[in-house]
Amino acid sequence: MAPDNLHLYQLAFTHTSFVRQNLKGNQETNERLEFLGDAILGAVIAEYLFKKYPYKDEGFLTEIRSRMVNRESLNNLAVKVGLHSLIKVDNVSGVTRHKFINGNALEALVGAVYLDKGYEDTKSFILKKLVKPHFDLHQLTTTTSNFKSKLIEWAQGQNRSIRFEIVGQKQSGSTTEFTAAVVVDNDIIASGSGLSKKKAEQAAAEKSMEVLKSTGIILS
Numbered sequence: 001m002a003p004d005n006l007h008l009y010q011l012a013f014t015h016t017s018f019v020r021q022n023l024k025g026n027q028e029t030n031e032r033l034e035f036l037g038d039a040i041l042g043a044v045i046a047e048y049l050f051k052k053y054p055y056k057d058e059g060f061l062t063e064i065r066s067r068m069v070n071r072e073s074l075n076n077l078a079v080k081v082g083l084h085s086l087i088k089v090d091n092v093s094g095v096t097r098h099k100f101i102n103g104n105a106l107e108a109l110v111g112a113v114y115l116d117k118g119y120e121d122t123k124s125f126i127l128k129k130l131v132k133p134h135f136d137l138h139q140l141t142t143t144t145s146n147f148k149s150k151l152i153e154w155a156q157g158q159n160r161s162i163r164f165e166i167v168g169q170k171q172s173g174s175t176t177e178f179t180a181a182v183v184v185d186n187d188i189i190a191s192g193s194g195l196s197k198k199k200a201e202q203a204a205a206e207k208s209m210e211v212l213k214s215t216g217i218i219l220s
Helices: 006-012 016-021 031-052 058-069 071-080 100-117 119-134 137-142 147-157 197-214
Strands: 162-172 175-184 187-194
Touching (some): 006 031, 031 058, 031 100, 031 119, 058 071, 058 137, 071 119, 071 197, 147 162, 147 197, 162 197, 175 197, 187 197
Antiparallel strands (some): 162 175, 175 187
């Protein structure tokens, strides 16, 4: 699928920090395309899941879509398909270390494809190039995402103390990334990050489950 409007795709990979660094010329960034792509991506995946699981209720569909389009998932997907190497950022300020830039660029790319090619071609691009090759729907639909509740339940059953602490907060433009840590019996097990305190705690809980399983403390 060859692009008709190359500028849209160049714009999709232009982070706002790059524009601040290069004050001359065009001041456009990928933020508007990211906004559009977020909506298109959500709609395409919602339709895909709606048709694939005709007997599942709204709660199930919402949960699976959320797992597919959350920041962490989109960032990992962007790296898998190599988008991280195309993003233009201000390297001097160290913005590249903010991991959600990659997922944001993926959404911007979807927005660019939509404006350039229309909805049907964009849907085909999302399903054939992103969803089907890179998402394991069986795993997504058979594993629990509420790792925090599962971890708390384990701790209570083992008579262990457990708490979740917000240990970091990083601002990048209008985005705030939180870091949470899981503390069991006063020992930090693992930490995780997210764009809300709740998501950071879930990420930390998931990583803690992996650590505890790898050491044999929790059986799979």
